Amino acid sequence: MSELMTDYALQAHNTFGFNARARYAQGIENEAMLRAALVDPRTAHLPRLVLGGGSNIVLTGDFAGVVWLIGIKGRRLAYEDEHAWFVEAGAGENWHEFVAWTLEQGRPGLENLALIPGVVGAAPIQNIGAYGLEVAEYFARLTAIEIATGETRVFDKDDCCFAYRDSFFKQQGRGRFVITSVTFRLPKVWRPRCDYAELARQFSVADMPRAKPTPREIFQTVVAIRRAKLPDPAKIGNVGSFFKNPVISAEDFDLLLAHEPNLVAYRQPDRRMKLAAGWLIEQCGWKGGQLGRAAVHAQHALVLVNPGAANGADILALAGAIQRAVQARFGVQLELEPAVI
Structure with missing residues (x-):
């Protein structure tokens, strides 16, 4: 059973850096720890809050329940077919590091979403997007555990009801599930996504298209653009x-x-x-x-x-x-x- 930490400071677990505290907190590093937390008699009667990177929340005060700190790791090629690679990551994997890893493995597609803060498990909840791409486009499926029953459920793209910065998990499914892993479908025939104005300007010279950029060049350009105009949460x-x-x-x-x-x-x-x-x-x-x-x-x-x-x-x-x-x-x-x- 995971250690139950009391009067736990959440300042390092929300990117606003608010000095809120939780009555209890538990680190969740695998599904077994999550299942144990679901039935832990010490917290069964309390509200629960799932936190990954804390990059999309506003804490308005102390939390009177138990916070589950999701740290489920792991990255792998789950399988492949003739057309695509299916890459799986644990919900607690850092999103930007995961995107960089896919490129290192020679499996591009997510490079437009570089440097978005947060963890992999949060990506489908928010249907994160940037520079002309939403995560839903390359989403295959996710695995989640239902809090009320402890049952494992697999959600495909239709189940997630993706919309602009929205999904099933922000609507009917809010607070009902804990995502444990996400699988992405990355096509083997890659095409650059440079239609977004800021990227298009970077990859053109005197209004004439340059040679097709590589996935790594797009990744690096997105990182440079984001760093130039967006503040680093570690600093502000x-x-x-x-x-x-x-x-x-x-x-x-x-x-x-x-x-x-x-x-x-x-x-x-x-x-x-x-x-x-x-x-x-x-x-x-x-x-x-x-x-x-x-x-x-x-x-x-x-x-x-x-x-x-x-x-x-x-x-x-x-x-x-x-x-x-x-x-x-x-x-x-x-x-x-x-x-x-």
Whole structure:
């Protein structure tokens, strides 16, 4: 049975660096430890919180239950067929290190998602995405244990109900399962994904396409771009993008464009328009702004930061002020990306 730690500090387990504490915490390094924790009589009556890298949560105070610290490791080629490699990783594997490992193994595809903080188990929950790619595109299946029953369940892509920064595990399945491993399908015929504007600029010279970049070049370019504009959570507390890019109908977009001719947006396959939330926030004057002990990053308006002394309430107060400003000017409601605990 895993050691039960009392009055456990969570500062190192959330990338905002909030000094919250848990009544109890248990390290979970394999499925056996998880199953033991599920029936541990010392905590059976308490609320449970699953934490991986803590890169997508806002802790608003101490947690009165037990926190399961997921550290399930392991990376392997599960199998392959004529068309793809199926690569499996434990839920506690560092996401960026896993992406780098796939390239080292000669199995590209995830390079656009380099340097996203967090662990592998969190990737399908959030359906993480960046630079023109969402994890759902290369997702094959995951294994999870149901908290109420202890049963193991395998979820395929349809089961996960992926949407923009969303999945079954943020909706009907929220709080019901603990993901233990994730398998990705990486096609053997690789093609570069460089349509996203920032990548396209990097891989063109005088508007003429250069030779096709390699997976490693895309990986390194994504890392460089992210490091240039996003703060390192190890140096200043943050969870990356704090708001989702709002998606509106084509009709609403046309109406808004009439009043905001410089509106930044991207057409979606269903003809709806995805607005650039960072642009909306910047137009409202919040880029680099501060409210109390919380601030907006000076280089990226989507990133709220803890300069050092902020807590969850401070961050949420700033987020609320930004939401009200964007609603007042654009008539658009910004939705938070991280979970609020």
